[in-house]
Amino acid sequence: MSQLDLAIAADVSARHVSLVETGKSQPSAEMVLRLAEQLDVPLRERNVLLLAAGFAPRYAESPLDSTALSAARAAVERVLHAHEPYPALAFDRHWDIVMTNRAVDPFLTGVAPELREPPMNLLRLGLDPRGLAALVVNRDDVRTVFRSRVRRQLAAAPDPELTALYQELLAPGETGEPVEAEVLIPMIIRVDGVELRMFSTITTFGTPLDLTLDELAVESYYPADDETAAYFTASLPR
Structure with a gap:
């Protein structure tokens, strides 16, 4: 600019x-x-x-479970619950998961206990073989999407902890090739002999005045075909 x-x-x-x-x-x-x-x-x-510039900071950072953010937390919980029977979760700037809906729970049963300990990290969960990576059919596509998103995040706000995660999980095998139309690239997971095809969208708070809310994102997963929709509807009835 x-x-x-x-x-x-x-x-x-x-x-x-x-x-x-x-x-x-x-x-x-x-x-x-x-x-x-x-x-x-x-x-x-x-x-x-x-x-x-010599001025006091304007934006506070409140814990998500604080009284100050009770209304925002309730709003996130409603969004997650309303998305059932499909998976949805909320995560912070380090990709640590802070809330999930019930549809996420079945996918965590086979995850190594050390990865489920809080704070459970979405990047590690999705890319570590002890996590969900073993279930993901198109791991290279998913890794490329993650890489693109974290790159943009670090370009906007450099962060040592996120940089370390990037170097550990995403830098190996880096090609620099961009991913086009991320929202249309499905994540394919093989569960119970069925290949589930899902794409996701990201929701953030508009005009937040608190760091926690500014850095909070809700990722909602949607079925990309009828078979996937039927699987979730049968496994977690509304």
Whole structure:
């Protein structure tokens, strides 16, 4: 994004943006947040920018089970329950699973106990042979999708813990080839002699003011064919 593009989007002069970028002008807290909004900077990084500019952070980080986030937690629980009989789960910025619906439980029965210990990590669960990887038919496709998503996440907000996970689970065998139309690439899992074909969507909170909510995502899995839909309907009636 050029200085002019950013200035137009933020409704400020290009000269002021240039002075801020070169350190010749001290921006106000409001200007920092206005520019960060146009650059789609994650809330955690906006706090870092505010501190760098000499201001206090604006965004708190509350535990998901806190009173402050009780309404949000209840909303996530409703979304997960409403998605049954199909699997859905909520995870944080490190891909640690914080909530699941009942449809996820049957897939965890064969997972190694050490992988089920909290916090249960979605990347490790999906890519570790002791987890669900042994059930996934198209492991290379799934790994490529994960790789693409984590790359984008790290580009937006570098994080040491997520980088370590990437290096451990995704960097080996990296080809750099992009995946097109991720939402249409199914995850194929072989369970009980049946190949289940599913695709997923990601839901996030709109305009959150808390770091926990800003970094929380709900992944909902949908059947990609009638056989898969019938399997879930029979295994977990509404």
